[in-house]
Amino acid sequence: xxxVHAYAAPSADAPLAPSTIERRELGPLDVRIDxxxxxxxxxxxxxTRGEWGPQEYPATPGHEIVGxxxxxxxxxxxHAVGDRVGVGCMVNSCRDCENCAAGExxxxxxxxxxxYGSKDRDGxxxxxxxxxxxxxxxxxxxxxxxxxxxxxxxxxxxxxITTYSPLRHxxxxxxxxxxxxxxxGLGHMAVKLAVAMGAEVTxxxxxxxxxxxxxxxxxxxxxxxxxxxxxxxxRNHFDLIINTVSAKIDINALLGTLTLNGTIVNxxxxxxxxxxxxxxxxGNRRSFAGSSIGGIRETQEMLDFxxxxxxxxxxxxIEGKQINEAWERVLASxxxxxxxxxxxxxxx
Amino acid sequence: xxxVHAYAAPSADAPLAPSTIERRELGPLDVRIDxxxxxxxxxxxxxTRGEWGPQEYPATPGHEIVGxxxxxxxxxxxHAVGDRVGVGCMVNSCRDCENCAAGExxxxxxxxxxxYGSKDRDGxxxxxxxxxxxxxxxxxxxxxxxxxxxxxxxxxxxxxITTYSPLRHxxxxxxxxxxxxxxxGLGHMAVKLAVAMGAEVTxxxxxxxxxxxxxxxxxxxxxxxxxxxxxxxxRNHFDLIINTVSAKIDINALLGTLTLNGTIVNxxxxxxxxxxxxxxxxGNRRSFAGSSIGGIRETQEMLDFxxxxxxxxxxxxIEGKQINEAWERVLASxxxxxxxxxxxxxxx
Numbered sequence: 203x204x205x206v207h208a209y210a211a212p213s214a215d216a217p218l219a220p221s222t223i224e225r226r227e228l229g230p231l232d233v234r235i236d237x238x239x240x241x242x243x244x245x246x247x248x249x250t251r252g253e254w255g256p257q258e259y260p261a262t263p264g265h266e267i268v269g270x271x272x273x274x275x276x277x278x279x280x281h282a283v284g285d286r287v288g289v290g291c292m293v294n295s296c297r298d299c300e301n302c303a304a305g306e307x308x309x310x311x312x313x314x315x316x317x318y319g320s321k322d323r324d325g326x327x328x329x330x331x332x333x334x335x336x337x338x339x340x341x342x343x344x345x346x347x348x349x350x351x352x353x354x355x356x357x358x359x360x361x362x363i364t365t366y367s368p369l370r371h372x373x374x375x376x377x378x379x380x381x382x383x384x385x386x387g388l389g390h391m392a393v394k395l396a397v398a399m400g401a402e403v404t405x406x407x408x409x410x411x412x413x414x415x416x417x418x419x420x421x422x423x424x425x426x427x428x429x430x431x432x433x434x435x436x437r438n439h440f441d442l443i444i445n446t447v448s449a450k451i452d453i454n455a456l457l458g459t460l461t462l463n464g465t466i467v468n469x470x471x472x473x474x475x476x477x478x479x480x481x482x483x484x485g486n487r488r489s490f491a492g493s494s495i496g497g498i499r500e501t502q503e504m505l506d507f508x509x510x511x512x513x514x515x516x517x518x519x520i521e522g523k524q525i526n527e528a529w530e531r532v533l534a535s536x537x538x539x540x541x542x543x544x545x546x547x548x549x550x
Numbered sequence: 551x552x553x554v555h556a557y558a559a560p561s562a563d564a565p566l567a568p569s570t571i572e573r574r575e576l577g578p579l580d581v582r583i584d585x586x587x588x589x590x591x592x593x594x595x596x597x598t599r600g601e602w603g604p605q606e607y608p609a610t611p612g613h614e615i616v617g618x619x620x621x622x623x624x625x626x627x628x629h630a631v632g633d634r635v636g637v638g639c640m641v642n643s644c645r646d647c648e649n650c651a652a653g654e655x656x657x658x659x660x661x662x663x664x665x666y667g668s669k670d671r672d673g674x675x676x677x678x679x680x681x682x683x684x685x686x687x688x689x690x691x692x693x694x695x696x697x698x699x700x701x702x703x704x705x706x707x708x709x710x711i712t713t714y715s716p717l718r719h720x721x722x723x724x725x726x727x728x729x730x731x732x733x734x735g736l737g738h739m740a741v742k743l744a745v746a747m748g749a750e751v752t753x754x755x756x757x758x759x760x761x762x763x764x765x766x767x768x769x770x771x772x773x774x775x776x777x778x779x780x781x782x783x784x785r786n787h788f789d790l791i792i793n794t795v796s797a798k799i800d801i802n803a804l805l806g807t808l809t810l811n812g813t814i815v816n817x818x819x820x821x822x823x824x825x826x827x828x829x830x831x832x833g834n835r836r837s838f839a840g841s842s843i844g845g846i847r848e849t850q851e852m853l854d855f856x857x858x859x860x861x862x863x864x865x866x867x868i869e870g871k872q873i874n875e876a877w878e879r880v881l882a883s884x885x886x887x888x889x890x891x892x893x894x895x896x897x898x
Contacts, residue, residue, distance in 0.1 A: 301810050301834070309810055309834050311786055371835070438659055454823070462649050462657055465837070468828050475802070475825035480816050483840025486649070486657050487719070489813070490838045492831025 203227060204234075207548045208333035209522055210260035214252040217526040220548065223262055223329050225337045233281050233340050234273040235289065240331035241266030241357040241515070242541040243387065244448065245471075247529050249319050253473070257319050264331030265291045265317040266359045266542075268352045271343075278340045286346040288505065290359035291495050293317050293328060293338050305499045307342075332525065334545050344502045347509035354514025357387060357540040358505060360495065361515065365392035365444060366504040367496030368467040369399060372442045376400035381436075381443040383427070383456065385412045388446035388469055390516055390539040393419040395504075396444075398511040404440070406432070406456075415538065427451070433458055438486060440464055450474045453490060457482040465489040515540045521547035551575060552582075555896045556681035557870055558608035562600040565874040568896065571610055571677050573685045581629050581688050582621040583637065588679035589614030589705040589863070590889040591735065592796065593819075595877050597667050601821070605667050612679030612891075613639045613665040614707045616700045619691075626688045634694040636853065638707035639843050641665050641676060641686050653847045655690075680873065682893050692850045695857035702862025705735060705888040706853060708843065709863065713740035713792060714852040715844030716815040717747060720790045724748035729784075729791040730769070731804065733760045736794035736817055738864055738887040741767040743852075744792075746859040752788070754780070754804075763886065775799075781806055786834060788812055798822045801838060805830040813837040863888045869895035 203224045210221040228234055246263035248254050267289040271281050281287060295302050295310035302310050315322055318330030346355045365388055374380050380401040382392040389405070396403045397420030404423040405416040413424040425432040436459040443456055448470040454477070456466055464486060468476075478490055496504065508514065516539045520528050528541040551572045558569035576582055594611035596602050615637040619629050629635060643650050643658035650658050663670055666678030694703045713736055722728050728749040730740040737753070744751045745768030752771040753764040761772040773780040784807040791804055796818040802825070804814055812834060816824075826838055844852065856862065864887045868876050876889040 304810065306810060306835075462652065462654060468831060471828055471832070475827045477823035478826055478838065479823045480819055480840055483816060483838070484819070484842040485840075487654075487841050488839065490826065490831070491836065492828055492833075493835050494832040 204335065206333050206335035208262045208329065209525055209548055210262045211250045212260050214250070214257065214259070218332070220522065221260060221262070223333060225335055226324065228273055228275050228337060229339070230275040230277040231339050232275040232337050233271055233278060233287070233343050234337050235267070235269040235287060235335060235343070236272045237267055237269040237331055237334055237336055237545045239268050239353045239356045240264040240543045240545060241360065242525070242528055242532060242543065243360050244532055245360070246330070247532060258327045261319060262329040262332050263318050264333070265289070266356045266361070267317070267331035267336065268346055268356045268359070272335070274340070280340045281343055286352060287343050288346050288355060288359045289317060289331065289336065289338050289343055290363060290501055291317055293342050294323060305497045307497050308495045332543060332548065334548055342498060344498065344505060347506055349509040349512070350505070350514050353519055353542050354517055355505070356542045357391070357515035357517065358508055359501070361387045361391045361540060362395070362508065363496040363501045363504050364388055364469050364493070365446070366395050366507070367500055368444060368469060368493035369396050370500070371493065372465055372467060374399045374401040374442055378402070378441045379404070379439060379461070381406050381440045381459065382421070382446065383443060383451070384446040384470065385416055386446060386535060387537070387540045390415070390419060392444045392446060393421050394513050397421070398507070398513060442467070444469060446470045448472050450476060453477070454479045454482045457488050457490070460486055460488045462486045465491050467491045467493050469493055517542045519544055523547070552683065554681050554683035556610045556677065557873055557896055558610045559598045560608050562598070562605065562607070566680070568870065569608060569610070571681060573683055574672065576621055576623050576685060577687070578623040578625040579687050580623045580685050581619055581626060581635070581691050582685050583615070583617040583635060583683060583691070584620045585615055585617040585679055585682055585684060585893045587616050587701045587704045588612040588891045588893060589708065590873070590876055590880060590891065591708050592880055593708070594678070595880060606675045609667060610677040610680050611666050612681070613637070614704045614709070615665070615679035615684065616694055616704045616707070620683070622688070628688045629691055634700060635691050636694050636703060636707045637665060637679065637684065637686050637691055638711060638849055639665055641690050642671060653845045655845050656843045680891060680896065682896055690846060692846065692853060695854055697857040697860070698853070698862050701867055701890050702865055703853070704890045705739070705863035705865065706856055707849070709735045709739045709888060710743070710856065711844040711849045711852050712736055712817050712841070713794070714743050714855070715848055716792060716817060716841035717744050717790070718848070719841065720813055720815060722747045722749040722790055726750070726789045727752070727787060727809070729754050729788045729807065730794065731791060731799070732794040732818065733764055734794060734883060735885070735888045738763070738767055740792045740794060741769050742861050745769070746855070746861060790815070792817060794818045796820050798824060801825070802827045802830045805836050805838070808834055808836045810834045813839055815839045815841050817841055865890045867892055871895070
């Protein structure tokens, strides 16, 4: 066992505080990573606050992990000491079911092992990346290519893959009109990625307050969903809509903006059910779908794609002692567009 | 103008009664059809009762029309006097938008002209197939191949194409597991068609009361949705679910039975919105979609497919004076599986 520095929440409603956690002995297929940076995802807050079910405390969140390989197990072949690597939302899966066999470990039929708050194979509860080190089995560690800074790469491990995967699966590319709903951590990545794939991208946001940003990121258009004219102007328009909003918004109005065979894919995770009027699906044979992160192979593909296109996240780098304030700002949507923790500052 | 016999509703809440209606003069591209049979669709009732919006009265429904060509306009090339033909839910569309150009006239962006209760190009309101004759532009008339009786072909024009189209679009065939929810007019056609396409078909019905029928139609399995064990047994099982139920059922429970990339397609049209828990879409990257009838080209393809596979609807043939009673029985789900009116009996 090795002890690492971390920030942890002692209970669902207490602030995070400096702490230490134990990482397991290195197994033959394990990689020990010195964590350099970890992004802050809205999920970290939901999870730690017990909003997605009861958790074990103290809890350390964080699943946008990047760092450098410090040590490898005897049988490791995929990574070497000194490699720049990343770990996303999963640290293991059953490796045996048909979805794992298809390289879609995020849909593991026995449930993938999440990076934090999940029961690990040895029965312990996983602890996340708000820490200075972690031990992960090599198959769930990806390489961060040269050409992306580690700190800008961190949010790619969740916000990046979560938007990249549905864009690829539903065929975003030249000749396709893609809308991104919500310009936050996920939304700003969806815009960058869809633009790099060659799609014509439109941002749909509650207001026009971030319009300059949206256009700078490469969007061709930017509309306010609070303006009813928007839905008339955009009727039967989009091939694909990536909805990043984790709140109960009007999906039926969005459905009307889809063209023949168009799909809305929710990557936002509102706790309440969403109401769908079936007649809105009948027109243009529309679909409403969901997508959850991406598989390991696709995560590597996404990182390589980002390096090739010079894409990183827009980040605000913070120290450990700013985490609680950063969480408040995430809840207030007051970040452009992702907080990233410099883990060298976690000791205080 | 020619006068034909018909049954018509004088108002939203009055029974249908014998009547006559006028059909337009034959234009150069029109076909006059002597109607032999017309199926009774649940939509006829919703429409005529004003449940899908106000109608003009007297109203004559019916969009599962089969008959024989009696006369053709000067420029008609696709049909000849004596041909066995059918007319489904549409009698025209704009012919100009991208969806019409793609042969998907049912998704015409300017709105297709429905067979009844729809404003026709000449400003009159269309009247349906509970009548002895109709005039339709040749492009919206399909051929009924030899090998299907006219009376068993009638329901194919709505119930047949409405289920055939999504089965084809979402790839039902060998190696695919397809569920059909609800064993009524649409459901029994969905089972026959999916079986003929080579899929492994399961019926999901509220109870097991029609199990013998389901298996006779070719289903491999039959489960009651009222039994909670059903949803455990079938977890992550189906590639495609065709939901024919026009009521607010538990879509979230059904979503759990879909395997990776599986889709529920609603062809049933409940008036209330359906509630979708987004987390049910995240698992296995599931979709909830809608589908509306099918295009003219695909309707012909469906009829040819049915002739090739010896498929017709299971029907109960009735006379005009039984229509009101038949409607009551449709509302009570008391028909196996489609009423078809012998239009020779409409005069009394």
